[in-house]
Amino acid sequence: MKSAPSFIDLTSDRSRGGGTARSERLRHKREQSSVEGACMAELNSNAEWKQWGKDDPLWAVASWDGKQRGGASPWTDEEFYALGESDWRDFMSHWQHYGVSTESCLEIGCGAGRLTKQLALHFDHVYAVDVSPEMIDRAQKAIERGSVEFSVIDGLHLPQGDGSVKAVFSAHVLQHLDNTDVGFMYFRKFYRVLGAGGTIMVHIPLYQFPIDTGLAGALMSSPYAVRRFLSNISAGAKRRLGKKTMRFTRYPIDTLRAYLSNCGFKRVEFRIFPVKSNGGYHTFVFATK
Numbered sequence: 287m288k289s290a291p292s293f294i295d296l297t298s299d300r301s302r303g304g305g306t307a308r309s310e311r312l313r314h315k316r317e318q319s320s321v322e323g324a325c326m327a328e329l330n331s332n333a334e335w336k337q338w339g340k341d342d343p344l345w346a347v348a349s350w351d352g353k354q355r356g357g358a359s360p361w362t363d364e365e366f367y368a369l370g371e372s373d374w375r376d377f378m379s380h381w382q383h384y385g386v387s388t389e390s391c392l393e394i395g396c397g398a399g400r401l402t403k404q405l406a407l408h409f410d411h412v413y414a415v416d417v418s419p420e421m422i423d424r425a426q427k428a429i430e431r432g433s434v435e436f437s438v439i440d441g442l443h444l445p446q447g448d449g450s451v452k453a454v455f456s457a458h459v460l461q462h463l464d465n466t467d468v469g470f471m472y473f474r475k476f477y478r479v480l481g482a483g484g485t486i487m488v489h490i491p492l493y494q495f496p497i498d499t500g501l502a503g504a505l506m507s508s509p510y511a512v513r514r515f516l517s518n519i520s521a522g523a524k525r526r527l528g529k530k531t532m533r534f535t536r537y538p539i540d541t542l543r544a545y546l547s548n549c550g551f552k553r554v555e556f557r558i559f560p561v562k563s564n565g566g567y568h569t570f571v572f573a574t575k
């Protein structure tokens with residue numbers, strides 16, 4: 287989680303340059319099966335998150351200036367979990383307004399349990415998953431309530447059964463995946479594990495081009511394509527050198543809306559609101575099965 291972004295994150299970004307919203311949708315359909323295949327192997331992004339979990343789990347979750355291990359004023363447990371309480375109040379008021387059952391919730395990417403601690407107070411049963419054993423360990427130590435079941439996962443496949451939960455929540459996770467294809471596929475899994483009438487609240491940085499079609503659309507998207515290309519090279523080089531990276535992947539709003547309805551989701555809503563803790567604007571998607 288980056289600190290205090292003071293802008294609404296609907297910037298002109300695109301995961302791959304060129305193409306219209308329709309061609310992006312077709313591309314996703316075409317590539318879904320190959321991504322599914324590729325994801326049988328481990329995701330590249332898992333390696334750095336396992337390392338972040340070992341090196342500085344609290345700062346990796348809330349990357350505020352000076353709060354890193356060895357920084358001017360490193361996160362204390364009290365501050366870190368108080369941040370979770372404050373942010374959860376903001377998140378929850380929106381989810382309650384949209385509508386959510388308190389029966390059970392699956393949290394994707396629970397990290398050190400900043401928000402899991404709050405979910406445990408709100409939902410009768412919580413399932414929390416993450417790719418980093420150290421993050422899970424930290425979360426387990428912070429949460430006394432026995433109603434949370436933790437699992438270390440491979441980063442895409444979910445151990446929960448079909449229709450087994452009434453809510454899916456995630457914050458500051460999909461932005462750290464290597465590309466939008468992996469993130470999109472996660473939504474299909476969310477649909478599978480949700481029971482009828484269940485809802486999702488998922489934090490996801492979004493973008494939309496003013497013009498999405500034809501030559502103008504292609505021209506507008508090309509700077510972002512170059513940026514993603516360079517970012518992929520830089521992340522690959524860091525990984526080869528054994529250095530940690532933190533990806534920031536944005537998702538095209540029109541493609542996401544179409545993708546979610548293709549999955550079967552209904553009442554798709556996007557909300558952008560600031561949290562009280564640092565004034566940072568957060569973009570969430572809500573949807574119902």
Ligand SMILES: C[S@@+](CC[C@H](N)C(=O)[O-])C[C@H]1O[C@@H](n2cnc3c(N)ncnc32)[C@H](O)[C@@H]1O
Nearest residue numbers: 287335347395396397400416417418441457458
């Ligand atoms: C920035 S932290 C956010 C933690 C927590 N959601 C919060 O807001 O306090 C991102 C978390 O996502 C986890 N993560 C990264 N890739 C993941 C994936 N593919 N599936 C599930 N969790 C993932 C990381 O290990 C890390 O704990």
